[in-house]
Amino acid sequence: MDDLAGFLRLRRSRIDPASVGIPTDRHRRVAGLRREEVAHLSGVSVDYYVRLEQGRATQPSDQVLDALARVLALDETEREHLHRLACQRRRSRVPGGRIRPELLRVLDLVSDGVALIMNHRMDVLAGNQLASLLYSRPLRGLNTARHIFLEETDLYAGWETCTLDVVGHLRLAAGKYPEDPRLASLIGELAMGSERFRKLWARADVRARAHGGKAYRHPLVGLLELHQENFALPGEPGMELLVLSAPPGSPAEDGLRLLASLGADGSAALDAGARGFVPPTRT
Incomplete structure (x- = not known):
């Protein structure tokens, strides 16, 4: 239904490069930020970020996730969602339907x-x-x-x-x-x-x-x-x-x-x- 790679791709495409200090011109064909720009701004390697978007990376650290959340301008709810998508151990069992x-x-x-x-x-x-x-x-x-x-x-x-x-x-x-x-x-x-x-x-x-x-x-x-x-x-x-x-x-x-x-x-x-x-x- 939802995964880390898809969430990162979608949110990256919504960031205005000018808002993070990246100049643009009419020849730019990418909507939002490029992968290498996200990697540079968040302080991770381009290869590692590419693997994150491809779903091939191991669980990223909290520090990496927080850096990505900052670059992608996520609010607190979105930041928690990002952490949840990245960390299988934080996912919850499907609740039951019992009403006391x-x-x-x-x-x-x-x-x-x-x-x-x-x-x-x-x-x-x-x-x-x-x-x-x-x-x-x-x-x-x-x-x-x-x-x-x-x-x-x-x-x-x-x-x-x-x-x-x-x-x-x-x-x-x-x-x-x-x-x-x-x-x-x-x-x-x-x-x-x-x-x-x-x-x-x-x-x-x-x-x-x-x-x-x-x-x-x-x-x-x-x-x-x-x-x-x-x-x-x-x-x-x-x-x-x-x-x-x-x-x-x-x-x-x-x-x-x-x-x-x-x-x-x-x-x-x-x-x-x-x-x-x-x-x-x-x-």
């Missing part, structure tokens, strides 16, 4: 916001009632990456930004869990079905999920401008709790109340299966 009952009770405590538990593939493993109402569908079987790219683009008011976040997250997950066949299958499905996904995947961007604004256009209650917080779950590798809330007194708060009332009135009745609560299993 205590976590399900936590979801029910979030009564005035949307609460979801997702895994590294962006599968929704469980959610509260407002989550099902927001997506207007049962949560069981919902994968938000597939939903954004292939199924329901109108729901996401900031669709283009959402797609950047999704691809960046999946690229990060592919580096962390390279032996996950379901993740590989999902990435292949998205690449086959979405031109935008293919273009963004080719950029080799990586992003960690971050807190911030998320806007939705719900067909019944209109625009919902919410705030998302992500919480890593200790002891649950690859899983995160996502909580979407509305600022007090905002139109979005009124919208969530209206959405909740629709569920309470029975117009969107939900059973345990619709909410995504499934018996604990391992994948």
Whole structure:
């Protein structure tokens, strides 16, 4: 799904030579930096760097990786991704899908916001009632990456930004869990079905999920401008709790109340299966 050699090639092609003090002219045919330029700027031999890009070098040292990250202008998330790709010992086992009952009770405590538990593939493993109402569908079987790219683009008011976040997250997950066949299958499905996904995947961007604004256009209650917080779950590798809330007194708060009332009135009745609560299993 992802490897060190491919990541280095892609990121090298995106560096403006002028930004690192290398003059260019109209005769230059290489996009970004040349291999020998990366080697010189990072302080490694040209032969060794070529072998890195060809996948023939042994595991590079942390010092070499840090030097390459500096030359390639990687941020902290991208730097960690680079180290993970280079060091097989740092790769993690594919997480299971077990959800503790205590976590399900936590979801029910979030009564005035949307609460979801997702895994590294962006599968929704469980959610509260407002989550099902927001997506207007049962949560069981919902994968938000597939939903954004292939199924329901109108729901996401900031669709283009959402797609950047999704691809960046999946690229990060592919580096962390390279032996996950379901993740590989999902990435292949998205690449086959979405031109935008293919273009963004080719950029080799990586992003960690971050807190911030998320806007939705719900067909019944209109625009919902919410705030998302992500919480890593200790002891649950690859899983995160996502909580979407509305600022007090905002139109979005009124919208969530209206959405909740629709569920309470029975117009969107939900059973345990619709909410995504499934018996604990391992994948």
